Amino acid sequence: MGYPQDLLASRSIIKRGNFALIPPEGLVKNVVPGFEQCDLTILASPRLGAKFVDYLVTMHEGGKNAQGFGEEGVETFVYCMEGQVSASADQETFLLEAGGYLYCPPGVKLYLENAQSKDTKLFLYKQKYAPLNDSSRKPWVVSGNVHDIVAVDYDNMTNVKIQDLLPIDHAFDMNFHILSFEPGGCHPFVETHYQEHGAIMLSGEGVYNLDNEWIPIKKGDYLYMGPYVPQATYAVGREPFAYLYSKDCNRDAAL
Structure with missing residues (x-):
């Protein structure tokens, strides 16, 4: 970034538990174990008042999460905003291009790998799943393109x-x-x-x-x-x- 070129200012508005506007200017990179060759920003989280966590991820060449994203009792979702990503879940692999997405139910890990030499931009989500009283009704892996x-x-x-x-x-x-x-x-x-x-x-x-x-x-x-x-x-x-x-x-x- 270097030295600022103007007065320090931001359009961000943060009202915890109520609402927040977070513009792309001013985003900082977070280190999250498992993500390699990626720029990752945590957006909403319980610290903001949300019951979920949203991320913005830029995968560079060779970018991946080979250890898997998600855990027991947590559902995950990835949406490809730009580029191409190889997304795997439950021993099935999907090539997601712009507009493509993959949902993983709780207990099914999500594996991601940039499928091109250029950057790929992703929107990523996780949340604790609230099960039904009927234990036979469970969500399943879903993939598609808008x-x-x-x-x-x-x-x-x-x-x-x-x-x-x-x-x-x-x-x-x-x-x-x-x-x-x-x-x-x-x-x-x-x-x-x-x-x-x-x-x-x-x-x-x-x-x-x-x-x-x-x-x-x-x-x-x-x-x-x-x-x-x-x-x-x-x-x-x-x-x-x-x-x-x-x-x-x-x-x-x-x-």
Whole structure:
């Protein structure tokens, strides 16, 4: 980096347990055992108030995690933002290109290796799995690519589309979605709900209402939205505003 070229400033907003905006400027590298030839940043975590951990990973040539990511009782998910990655789980290997993803249920480790000489950029996630009382219903390994998933209208609005990346099945206690807004598109109302989200902006620009503060946001930014924080967005600019986000689901609130 070298010497700063201007006054030190940041667009970051951190309100633990409520919401956070983390732009790409200012991200620092974290050392996580098992990741080799990788630049890795921990985004959301329990220290921020989240029940999950999100990461941004840049795999350089030869980058990999050969010891496996995940552990007993923990589910994991990887999304390829740029490049190509060889992702393995449960003795099966998948070549993920941009838009490709792989979900691993608890107890199944995720193995990653850069499949090209250029850098590959990944979004990575882990969370403790909340099992059902019916022990026979368990999630399974899921892989796909968003380019093969039909985008459907969101709340009957033709200029807002949603894609579900995981099966709609109670065996899964969470899902990943991509929400895409044409310029001028918006949520139908300001949401206030029990679920929390971690979201990485994939394209475009928007202004996001977070706890009734309107905040500009754009491609490359990361958002954490805690339970019950009021939230909604308008898309602005010349291209669709789209983001990938996680959502806990299919479980009752614990006492």
